[in-house]
Amino acid sequence: MSVVTAQDLRVEDREGARLLDDLSLSIDAGETVLLAGPSGSGKSLLGMTLGGLLKNRSGLTVSGTVDRSGSVGVLLQNPSTQLVRAGVRSDVAFGLENRGIPPATIHERIESWAERLDATHLLDRSIDALSRGETTLVALLGTLVTEPDLIVLDEPLTALDATNRDLVLGAIEELQGDTGLLVTEHDAGPFLQRADRALVLESGRIAASGEPRAVLESLREAGVTLPFGTEVALERGIPVDRVPLSG
Template identity: 40%
Template sequence: MARDGVRASLRGLTWRPTGRGAPTVTDLDLAVGVGERVGLVGPSGAGKSTVLHALAGVLGDPLPGDLSGAVEVAGGVGLVPQDPGSAVVAARIGRDVAFGPENAGLPRAEIWRRTHHALERVGLRYPVDRPTSALSGGELQRLALAGALAREPGLLLLDEPTAMLDPDAAAEVRAAVVEALAGSDTALVVVDHHVGPWLEHLDRVVVLGPGGRVTHEVAPAALRDGTATAGLRDELTRAGVWLPGVPAPPPLPVPAALVAPDLPGPDVVVAGLRVDLVTRGLRGRTTTRALDGVDARLPAARLTAVTGPSGAGKSTLVATLAGHLRPASGDVRGTPGHSARSRDLARACGWVPQHPEHGLLALRVRDEVELTGRRLGVPVDVDEALAVLRLDHLADAHPFRLSGGEQRRLALAAALAHRPGTVLLDEPTVGQDRLTWAAVAGWAVAAARHGATVVTSTHDEHLVALADHRVALGAHDAALQGAVA
């Protein structure tokens, strides 16, 4: 429960990122009490991450744009960003978590006590000298949270902190947050499209609408037990907010002209696949086994979901299918492979990486979608692709001025608008509201229905439910545990 006093406040906050015609947040007032736990929800692009960045004090310098209004925060701040990889500052996980306490000038023994304790609390049970480059996306989320907790901040800001975690790991991380804050004066602001699992731990839910304006403040119990009025639940659902007990929307029908490949997708067969990730640093070379003896069939004209716990090698498998990683041994048949020319690889495979910004190259959203097709001589319907993915109003924006969810949809359009026969998606629905989720899921389903081989790694149970085929990777050795049609 909130204590007396204000931990942080925003007054009249307006923020327009450089390159954007309209503000993402407009004249926003928000106060967070000492010890208060606040959930921040709303549609993709409503400014939720911007609010966290404002509270963390990173708008206007690291993130350029026009800022007005006032921001006041009492006490230190710990931020877990939507892209956890952007928070990594060291080559080894122990040094990364220790960074904050070190900068606070704490004694060495206290620094390492906090480091070990934080890693244990978030379930990242590796030796402290494990390379940060060997972590999966979900493990990077745990690392970022450990770094924030080790600072023991007065204000903890979490941006989609469990989006890339399997359900068990997500529950473990939420429990770590709740335990860390129990009985303390630390305030919490958490952004999560799927706010349901957080509701029992929150004092208040704030809903942002387009332009970053507060549209509702709701008691968590009303959303958790269904006592919110039917009108409010319908309004929030129509706005794209995921509410407990409301089923996922149907996939958006996507026109065949946007997704049907010129040549049908192949049957892809993986046999005895082993992949090692190599990290080079001051201490020499470190090799981490990411996949070990995987056998699987990924059928053409089907949507295959690759599932498994965080760190099982799902992203590694998808990247290997895309030709971006060289197998240590084993075979992949049906895709061009790592030795193919980049042009041939791009024509055959569309790969949407887990970190979408890694694939963005152009200075405008429109140009990003057109780029691959233009290089390959394949016509691309840019306007229709942007409209389907609800990015049409951002056609002239800079890709790096988009929200995380918007960047993910842009990466999908950029990788797939030329209609490749093999579609490879790595956590494509992270950061999506109900409306944009329907668009992303609809694109994947439609591509498969019209002949593409579609493979997605995902923790999203709603997306898994749409799959025709499933490949499940195991927890520790990333060996295949089973594949079911």
């Protein structure tokens, strides 16, 4: 069952330039979708539109339809902008408190999701004491406790070192299959083996869609960063079914 479906989606700026151009797509429950493309292709804009964050955005006109059969959460490219309180536990509870969730239920959800993401040790930390990867993890935790059916992850690995990349990737892997995930990235490498499907976005249009292996050439042509081993294999003309998705 689809969690979100967009039909003839178009976003224009005040000069009439099309930033997203008549896009149609759907994302199913429990599906992991990689949305890849070069900088400026509209990846973040599409993710925010599907997440309902462009309503009444000054200077932008949105047309077409976006139907959501479930709830959609968004992890922004700069996750620190989503954190509003000084302490981790208090910040994670913020969204639930605004919804009037009983304190006992809030506590239960926070403890349950923190344990699942191996983030219990962060709950009593100060926000200011977190690394970039830990900040991403806490922002993700704050989204997860609201129990969305789909989470849009906007370039979640940006500016992370190897340790923090592993931390965030581990959290993403824990969610796969249960929670729908739409991951926007210009570096497809970490997600080629993790995604059920890949969408290639160019100049606000979907240039290709399919299983990651089936769209490798389209990803390459769009200037998306691929693993070194994948690039070498494609250069040598190795059949796509034998091309490694890592290395």
